[in-house]
Amino acid sequence: MTTSPKHFLDIHKLDAKTVREILDLGLAIKNGPPDKRLEGKTLAMIFEKPSTRTRVSFEVGMKQLGGDAVMLGGKDSQLGRGETVADTARVLSRYVDAIMIRTDDPKKLIELAEYAEVPVINGLTDSSHPCQLMADIMTYEEHRGPIAGKKVAWCGDGNNMAASFIHAAGRFGFSLSLAMPSELGLSADVLEWAESEGVDFSVSESADEACSDADLVVTDTWVSMGDADADKRHKLLQPFQVNDARMALAKNDALFMHCLPAHRGEEVSASVIDGPSSVIWEEAEQNLHGQVGSHGWCFVLNEQFQQRFFNYLPDRGA
Ligand code: NVA
Numbered sequence: 001m002t003t004s005p006k007h008f009l010d011i012h013k014l015d016a017k018t019v020r021e022i023l024d025l026g027l028a029i030k031n032g033p034p035d036k037r038l039e040g041k042t043l044a045m046i047f048e049k050p051s052t053r054t055r056v057s058f059e060v061g062m063k064q065l066g067g068d069a070v071m072l073g074g075k076d077s078q079l080g081r082g083e084t085v086a087d088t089a090r091v092l093s094r095y096v097d098a099i100m101i102r103t104d105d106p107k108k109l110i111e112l113a114e115y116a117e118v119p120v121i122n123g124l125t126d127s128s129h130p131c132q133l134m135a136d137i138m139t140y141e142e143h144r145g146p147i148a149g150k151k152v153a154w155c156g157d158g159n160n161m162a163a164s165f166i167h168a169a170g171r172f173g174f175s176l177s178l179a180m181p182s183e184l185g186l187s188a189d190v191l192e193w194a195e196s197e198g199v200d201f202s203v204s205e206s207a208d209e210a211c212s213d214a215d216l217v218v219t220d221t222w223v224s225m226g227d228a229d230a231d232k233r234h235k236l237l238q239p240f241q242v243n244d245a246r247m248a249l250a251k252n253d254a255l256f257m258h259c260l261p262a263h264r265g266e267e268v269s270a271s272v273i274d275g276p277s278s279v280i281w282e283e284a285e286q287n288l289h290g291q292v293g294s295h296g297w298c299f300v301l302n303e304q305f306q307q308r309f310f311n312y313l314p315d316r317g318a
Contacts, residue, residue, distance in 0.1 A: 007113045007120040008294050011130045012167035012193060019171045023138055026293025029065070036066025043067065044096040045123070046088075046112075048074030048103040049225045053260065054123050054131065057287040058100055065292065070096065074103075089115035104226055121294055126160055126226060127187070132259045133164045135290035137172055139283045140216055143255060148173035153214035153250065155179045155207045155240045156267055157233070158186040161220045161259055166190055170199040178203045179210035181236040207240045214250040217242055217277075218257045219267045234266070243269040247277055257283050 011019055029035070043062045047055060059069040074080050079088055089112045092099050101112055102123040113120040122130050140147050152169070154162050158180045166186065169176040170193075178186070182205065194201055204210065211217055222237040223230045247256065256268075256277045264270040273280060 005117065005119045007116075008130065009109060009113055009120065009122050010128050010167060011133055011164060011171050012197075014171070016171045016173075019134070019168075022134060022293045023141075023290075024293075026134065026138060026289045026291075029292050030289040034064070038062060038065035038067030041065075041067040041097040042095070043069045044072060044092050044099045045069055046072045046074070046077070046079070046099065046101040046103070047123075048079070048101075048108075049124065051102055051123070053284055053287045054100075054102060054291070057291045058123065061288055061292040067097075085111040086115040088112070089120075090117075093117035124160060126224075128164045128167070129160045129259065130164050130167070131290055131294055132161065132287070133168045134293060135283060135286035136218070136257055136259070137168060138290055138293075139257065139279055139286045140255060142282070142286075143279060144215065144253070147216075149175070150215040151175045151177065151213060152216045152218065153177050153179070153207075153210040154218050155210055155242050155246070156219045156237055157184050157222060157224065159184075159220060159224050161218075162186060163190045165218065166194045166199060166201055169201055170194060170197045173200075175200040177201070177210040177214065179205065179207040179240055181205060181240070183236055184233070205239075207242075207246055208249055211242075211246045211249045214254055216255050216257060217247060217250050220259055221261065221263060222267050237267065241267060241269065242272055244271050244275075247272055247275075255279050260284055 043058065045055065045058055062069040085108050093116050096118060098119045098121065099112065099116055100121040100123045101109055103109060104126050106125040106127040109122055109125050122128065137147055152174050154165055154176060162178060163186060165176055178201065219242045222233045227233060242256065247254065254277055256272055258268060258273060258280050260280060262268060262273055264273060272278060
């Protein structure tokens, strides 16, 4: 009998215990001795959009654990010539042990997961970026302790990162104040999910209000990969820039994060992103450990690999 693989598609599709387990796993591997528990295992990485951090951190993460990674570009694989995602999923499942995909339409991610016989990991779609959130939560907690009950401010576009922040607020128990122009707001399904789950969040058009008393201030590029309307976005998002005045409204020990790539002088001033509150380089490094947690977790929870990772799971008692 075959069991369906467990995927890492989005934070809100997993329960709070499981997402915490992924973080614990990433941290345990980060802080533990070198190990090669994924020896002989291969991850396929499909990139239909550009990547620096996700690509390198997934590949290095696999190699650090003794495995390997194979990269497929959207244009230079048969996907770019019209082979279906379903057929690609069926074929890759015969070669590799897990598949990561970065793509535009989240429906492709869902189709991949539906037809793959191995775990699928979301490496970003237009709708969400869950792996980055795992890195962000790890980074915050390494600096300041548990994020539960803290206030996080999001200033900017209601994009894939903002959606994953709402999902994470629900699963990790922090309060999220989002400031964004109504024209670039979050999609109705994200808001409906958050309301139905009782997530502690608010949406306004005031970046000052969002940043007031915040423990963590976050922003992202004004023009995400695939966005065509750059001029309009610049005009709409200018009032949401994170700068010294905004950081001064946050708590004295507030941190600043950005998933990168950043545009100094646009969504964030150079004084903030290169200043003392910023933990962007640790956050970027944490992609590696978060990714290791995510693909490690996919192997852990998928029966055939459980024994390989068993010793990494921290003992939580009975
Ligand atoms: N919102 C950005 C995130 C990049 C990691 C984008 O989708 O381009």
